[in-house]
Amino acid sequence: MLVVVPILLCVSRTFAEPVVQGRLGRIRGTVRKVLDVDVESFLGIPYAEAPIGELRFALPRAFGSVGDFEATKYGFSCPQPNVFPLQQFSNTTDSEDCLFLNVFRKAGTTSSDMKAVVVLIHGGGFLWGSGGHVEFNMAPLAGIGDVVTVSFNYRLGFLGFGYLENSEFKNLGLFDQRLALEWVQENIAIFGGDPERVTLIGVSAGSMSVSTQIVTPLNSQKGNLFRAAFMDAGVISSTLINEPRVAENRTRCVARAAGCTGDENLIACLRGLELADIQRSGETADCGPIILRFTPTSDGIFLPENTQEYLKSNAGNFLKVKTLIGYAQNEGSMFAAMSGAGHPTTLTDEDFLDVIQEIIRAYRLRVEIDGDERLKDAILENYLREFVDPFTAFDQFIGDAFFYCSSNSFIENYARVNGHVYVYRFDKVMERKYFSFDPKIFGAYHMSPFIHFTGAYLEDSEGERRVADADQEYMLEAMKVLSDFAKSDDTPVYRGLKWPRYSEDGDFLVIDKEPRVSSGFPQRTRCRSVFPYFENTLSPHREEL
Numbered sequence: 164m165l166v167v168v169p170i171l172l173c174v175s176r177t178f179a180e181p182v183v184q185g186r187l188g189r190i191r192g193t194v195r196k197v198l199d200v201d202v203e204s205f206l207g208i209p210y211a212e213a214p215i216g217e218l219r220f221a222l223p224r225a226f227g228s229v230g231d232f233e234a235t236k237y238g239f240s241c242p243q244p245n246v247f248p249l250q251q252f253s254n255t256t257d258s259e260d261c262l263f264l265n266v267f268r269k270a271g272t273t274s275s276d277m278k279a280v281v282v283l284i285h286g287g288g289f290l291w292g293s294g295g296h297v298e299f300n301m302a303p304l305a306g307i308g309d310v311v312t313v314s315f316n317y318r319l320g321f322l323g324f325g326y327l328e329n330s331e332f333k334n335l336g337l338f339d340q341r342l343a344l345e346w347v348q349e350n351i352a353i354f355g356g357d358p359e360r361v362t363l364i365g366v367s368a369g370s371m372s373v374s375t376q377i378v379t380p381l382n383s384q385k386g387n388l389f390r391a392a393f394m395d396a397g398v399i400s401s402t403l404i405n406e407p408r409v410a411e412n413r414t415r416c417v418a419r420a421a422g423c424t425g426d427e428n429l430i431a432c433l434r435g436l437e438l439a440d441i442q443r444s445g446e447t448a449d450c451g452p453i454i455l456r457f458t459p460t461s462d463g464i465f466l467p468e469n470t471q472e473y474l475k476s477n478a479g480n481f482l483k484v485k486t487l488i489g490y491a492q493n494e495g496s497m498f499a500a501m502s503g504a505g506h507p508t509t510l511t512d513e514d515f516l517d518v519i520q521e522i523i524r525a526y527r528l529r530v531e532i533d534g535d536e537r538l539k540d541a542i543l544e545n546y547l548r549e550f551v552d553p554f555t556a557f558d559q560f561i562g563d564a565f566f567y568c569s570s571n572s573f574i575e576n577y578a579r580v581n582g583h584v585y586v587y588r589f590d591k592v593m594e595r596k597y598f599s600f601d602p603k604i605f606g607a608y609h610m611s612p613f614i615h616f617t618g619a620y621l622e623d624s625e626g627e628r629r630v631a632d633a634d635q636e637y638m639l640e641a642m643k644v645l646s647d648f649a650k651s652d653d654t655p656v657y658r659g660l661k662w663p664r665y666s667e668d669g670d671f672l673v674i675d676k677e678p679r680v681s682s683g684f685p686q687r688t689r690c691r692s693v694f695p696y697f698e699n700t701l702s703p704h705r706e707e708l
Contacts, residue, residue, distance in 0.1 A: 181205070183274070185353040188229040194270060197622045200306035201270035205354065206263075206295075207238035210346040211339065213260035214318060219434050220325070220332040223262060223342045237295030238263030241319050242438060244290065244446050244453060259322070259438055264315035264343055265294050267305035272355040279649040280356040281305075282313040282347055282389070283617070284340055284376075286367030286396075286610070289403075289458045290320045298598055298610070303618035307639065308646025311356035315343040321417055321445050324457035326410035330430055333410075334465045340372055341381070344388040362649040364393040366613035371459075374398035374573060378474065379465050382482045393645060394488040395613045400569030400697065401471040401529060403458045410460040413450055417441075420448030455527055471697070478576040486577070487648055487655065489587030489671070490570055493606035495561030496554075500605070502526065504557040515547045519560060528564050530694070541692040558606075559689075568690035572697045578665045585655055585662045586671035587612070588681070595631040612674070615641035641674075 181192045181203040192205035211223040218224065239258035272278065285292040285299040292299065294314030301312035316339075317323060323336030348358045365373040373394050376382075397403075405413075418424070421444035423432035433441070450456065459466060467473040502525045504518055516532065516539055523530050532538050546556035578584040589612040593602045597620055600608050614620060618638045620629040630638065644655050655662040660678045663670035669683040684690075690697060 181270070183353050185274075185350075186228065187350055187353065188232055190229065190232045190234050192234045192266075195302060195622065197303045197306045197618075202302045202306035203268050203270050203272070204302060205234040205266040206236055208232065208234050208264050208266065209238070209262060210264050210315065210343050211262035214262060214322070214335075215259045217434065219259065219322070220327075220330065220335070220430055222331045222335065223339050225342060225346070226262075234266075237265065237293075238316065240293035240295060241316050242322060242442060243287075243292070243319050244442065261293075261316045261318070262339060262343075263294070264313055264346065265301070266351070266354050266356075267302045267312045268355055269306050269309050272311070274353050274355050276355040277352070277357040277360075278355055279310045279360040279362065279646070280313065280347065280351055280358070281308075281310050281362045281364055281645070281649050282315075282344065284317070284363065284365040284369035284372045285314065286365065286369040286613075287319070288455060289324050289336060289368045290454070290456075292319070292368075297624075298614075298619055299617075300619040300622060301617065303621040304642055304646065307618060307621070308642050308649075310646050310649050311351060311354055313343075313347055313351070315340075317343070320457050321414070321441065324405075324410075324459060325414040325417070326405070326407060326460045326462070327414055327430065328407060328411055332414075332430060333462045334459055337372065337375060337379075337459060337465050340376065341385075341388070344376070348388060359390070360649065361389040362391040362393060362645075363389040364395075364617075364645070366395045366610055367397055368403075368458075370394040370397045371399045371403060375459060375466065377482045377484065377486075378480075380467060380480070381465060383480070387482060387484075390484055391649060392484050392486045392488075393616065393648065394486065394570075395616065396490050396494060396609055397566050398488075398570050398573040399459065399466070399470065400474070400573070402565055402569060403455065404466065404470050405458055405460040407460055407462065410457070413456055416450035417445050417448050420444035420450070452525060452527065454525070474573065475576060478580045481577060481580070483581050485583035485585075485648075485652065486581065487585045487587070487645070488570065488574060489589060489612060489674075490562075490566050491589045491607045491609060491611045493555075493558050493562070493608050494566040495558040495563075496605040496608045497600050498526065498561045498565070498609070499554060499557040500600075502557075502561075504554065506552075506554045506604075508552065510547070510553045512543055512547065515553060515556070516542065518553075518557065519546075522557065522561060526561070526564070530564070538693065545689040545692055559686075560693075563686055563689055563694060567684070567686040568694045568697045571684045571686060571690065574665060582664065583652075584665040586665045587662075588671060588673050589615070590673055590675040591615075591637060593631075594633045597629070612641075614638070615674075616645045618642045637676075 183190050209226040239261045241261035242257045293316045301314045305312040317336045326333045363373050461468050461470045502522050546560050550556040615638045662672050673679050673681050
């Protein structure tokens with residue numbers, strides 16, 4: 164593991180103004196309270212130079228010393244589109260100068276404590292989010308779990324995941340993530356964290372990013388940056404990976420809309436534009452749906468060419484870390500609602516397939532049902548006839564397409580070479596609405612497990628409690644699982660039930676009010692019938708943009 168031991172000058176602290184000092188400089192933070200625990204926060208620390216000017220569309224460069232630094236407020240979020248439905252979740256200000264991270268620790272922690280470290284890669288479809296969003300608040304886990312936690316920003320959308328073949332402009336958001344992990348290795352000790360005990364966690368696109376950091380061939384070149392992983396709701400797969408040709412076409416489409424064409428001076432032209440012009444072009448250009456337009460690309464550097472085949476056949480080359488991985492029972496419910504599927508009580512076969520076709524178009528799924536009667540029959544049999552109402556069928560279809568099928572394939576391949584893989588399915592329905600979605604309608608929806616394992620909402624907002632008492636009890640149990648997982652190699656235990664290691668028997672833990680062990684993925688038949696490409700090779704794209 165890459166470790167650079169910092170030279171400590173001194174560490175001083177009061178609950179009014181915690182201070183750390185060392186090779187980074189003198190960094191002053193603040194104290195906040197989560198439940199009855201004081202948590203020290205060091206916010207908005209730059210880990211990379213601002214990616215502006217000549218560094219726009221370039222690999223990130225380490226920032227170095229921050230000098231005398233007030234780490235008392237979150238840094239800017241990376242630029243993200245102001246379009247429905249994303250704008251309803253944003254609570255921060257954007258800027259290209261956005262490569263900041265945040266460190267949290269329980270009050271009283273010193274540099275000699277060497278506590279376990281938990282680093283979060285935030286979610287948001289590679290298009291939205293930041294380490295400062297309330298959904299990704301890592302202060303509760305630091306205080307209640309007594310670990311050092313880190314969250315950070317990385318470039319998103321066109322700026323972070325655009326692609327031009329003969330340039331550095333490819334998968335920059337993934338390289339940002341990796342530089343943040345290198346920063347943790349080099350600097351977390353001055354905050355009382357142990358660089359040898361780093362657990363990397365993520366949700367949704369963040370979870371997909373964690374899996375990417377596990378599978379990237381760069382691990383063999385640059386060393387291991389973490390020893391454990393927690394992945395909630397997704398792994399990298401052919402559903403999200405862009406082929407270079409498609410990624411380049413989409414990038415050039417946005418560039419043309421902004422007035423930049425040609426080859427030799429394309430990046431120079433883009434660097435000369437105002438950010439607002441780039442964002443406006445990205446939001447208005449006819450370059451396909453904005454959701455999932457720019458995601459990781461199989462560039463042959465961070466991700467191998469034909470990544471799906473690599474995921475299937477080369478698990479032995481993956482970074483071997485103990486892994487806790489799973490998903491919610493209703494992963495697709497919020498996406499079904501955002502696609503406009505509605506809540507019909509009954510639908511004819513034809514009407515159901517029409518909505519499925521709209522979902523396929525909205526989310527660019529690698530499925531083509533026009534003229535394929537076998538596939539139409541498989542969709543009707545596995546979804547419309549399997550579930551009591553059409554909305555649940557839409558929920559499960561989207562869940563399979565984005566989360567269940569790819570995760571199950573990854574789990575089975577990875578567990579063959581890694582004896583420390585633990586799997587869950589989260590069935591518990593929360594009592595209160597979080598993240599703008601009502602559990603009475605959406606069930607155990609996307610991000611429900613993450614909200615529990617990190618306790619992100621446990622910190623009061625302006626004196627107002629965000630969490631229902633009934634939910635808090637289960638959140639505290641789940642937070643103990645994750646913090647214990649980061650601290651030791653003991654088998655995880657949830658509410659007194661020992662977590663089974665995943666093996667050929669396919670055992671996994673069902674997290675509910677009364678947890679239980681189950682066997683075999685219930686989605687296996689559906690995945691093989693409707694989404695077989697997860698078990699085969701990377702399916703071709705249906706479009707050029």
